[in-house]
Amino acid sequence: MKEEQSDIDVNDLFVELKFLQYFMPKENIGPVEILNFLKRHDCFPNACIAYRVLLTIPMTVALAERSFSKLKLLKSYMRTTMTQQRLNDLAQ
Missing domain, CATH: 1.20.5 (Single alpha-helices involved in coiled-coils or other helix-helix interfaces)
Structure with missing residues (x-):
């Protein structure tokens, strides 16, 4: 059976998002600021990809x-x- 390729490892993304909760600033910030934070720290690659996809998909x-x-x-x-x-x- 042919394996599907993915840019994101789902299990790693889950772990990254859990850890990201503790590293993020406590004030409310939007998704663009979160993406900028992820790019600056360069230690959450799956979360960075997920946020880039989130920000490119039209909402309506x-x-x-x-x-x-x-x-x-x-x-x-x-x-x-x-x-x-x-x-x-x-x-x-």
């Missing part, structure tokens, strides 16, 4: 949905302002 898809809504409006506008000849030429 509203932006993409909004883009498609605008695209629909733009296409409707283009269709209504085009002459029939141009529309036929584009369809071919």
